[in-house]
Amino acid sequence: MSPVVFWIFVGIMLVFGGMVVINRSPVASALSLVVSFLALAALFVSLDAFFIGVIEILIYAGAVMVLFLFIIMLLDLKAEQRHRPNLLILCGGTIVLVLFVKVLSQVCYSFEGGNAKFPTLAPDAQGDVWHLGMTLFKQYNLPLQVVGTLILVASVGVVILSKRELK
Amino acid sequence: MITLNDYLIASGLLFTIGFAGVLLRRNIIIIFMALELMLNAANLSLVGFSRFNVKNGLPDLDGQIFVFFIITVAAAEVAVGLAIIVALYRAKQTTHVEDINSLKF
Numbered sequence: 527m528s529p530v531v532f533w534i535f536v537g538i539m540l541v542f543g544g545m546v547v548i549n550r551s552p553v554a555s556a557l558s559l560v561v562s563f564l565a566l567a568a569l570f571v572s573l574d575a576f577f578i579g580v581i582e583i584l585i586y587a588g589a590v591m592v593l594f595l596f597i598i599m600l601l602d603l604k605a606e607q608r609h610r611p612n613l614l615i616l617c618g619g620t621i622v623l624v625l626f627v628k629v630l631s632q633v634c635y636s637f638e639g640g641n642a643k644f645p646t647l648a649p650d651a652q653g654d655v656w657h658l659g660m661t662l663f664k665q666y667n668l669p670l671q672v673v674g675t676l677i678l679v680a681s682v683g684v685v686i687l688s689k690r691e692l693k
Numbered sequence: 694m695i696t697l698n699d700y701l702i703a704s705g706l707l708f709t710i711g712f713a714g715v716l717l718r719r720n721i722i723i724i725f726m727a728l729e730l731m732l733n734a735a736n737l738s739l740v741g742f743s744r745f746n747v748k749n750g751l752p753d754l755d756g757q758i759f760v761f762f763i764i765t766v767a768a769a770e771v772a773v774g775l776a777i778i779v780a781l782y783r784a785k786q787t788t789h790v791e792d793i794n795s796l797k798f
Contacts, residue, residue: 540703559730573741578760578761594726643696647750657751677769681772684776
């Protein structure tokens with residue numbers, strides 16, 4: 527991927543990520559989050575992680591964001607009224623963010639492996655889904671089962687949480 | 694030329710935006726979306742490290758498997774979290790975090 531395209535996608539991701547935080551209306555925030563995730567999926571594809579890019583779009587931009595929009599519509603949330611910002615939280619938050627960005631840039635610039643160019647990949651006939659699947663089912667079979675159980679427990683938990691009265 | 698540092702900086706900035714959302718917004722659903730942004734920033738740096746650590750002509754797939762598990766757990770987390778938000782809204786009729794202060798000292 528050429529640097530221009532890369533920075534365009536990074537720009538889209540960050541601008542729409544910022545819109546999630548800035549927008550007053552929750553629906554606009556959720557839609558900005560979808561666009562941000564689409565640009566992020568493009569960055570995954572630029573890293574030759576095609577499978578991760580696809581499930582990013584299917585699960586995040588698809589399933590998770592539909593769930594968010596559904597809940598926003600269900601609760602019928604209106605755009606927030608402008609209220610007096612809590613000055614203490616604003617100052618504290620800004621200080622923490624500035625310090626965080628400072629530490630982050632220090633770490634990135636002192637990290638020597640960070641200037642590596644893209645290493646070339648061997649041309650393979652199977653593609654990245656095949657390799658990922660083999661690793662997942664051979665080396666990480668037990669974690670895969672555990673995660674499956676976690677999803678089962680989560681879906682049972684959601685049903686119980688959504689009952690009107692617990693018995 | 695794009696280097697690993699560019700991906701790390703992009704991921705760090707995305708994490709910062711999510712962090713800002715969690716600290717500065719008061720609507721619990723927006724806070725939840727900002728949490729998702731932070732999770733995805735971590736995913737970006739994991740995939741970046743995996744691509745730049747090539748073994749036998751293949752990217753280090755452990756990083757991508759990690760991202761796969763993060764996405765799965767995040768999907769479960771969103772389902773449970775939104776169910777909790779709906780239950781909270783039923784009990785308190787609000788999604789504003791400052792109105793939910795029963796545990797505040």
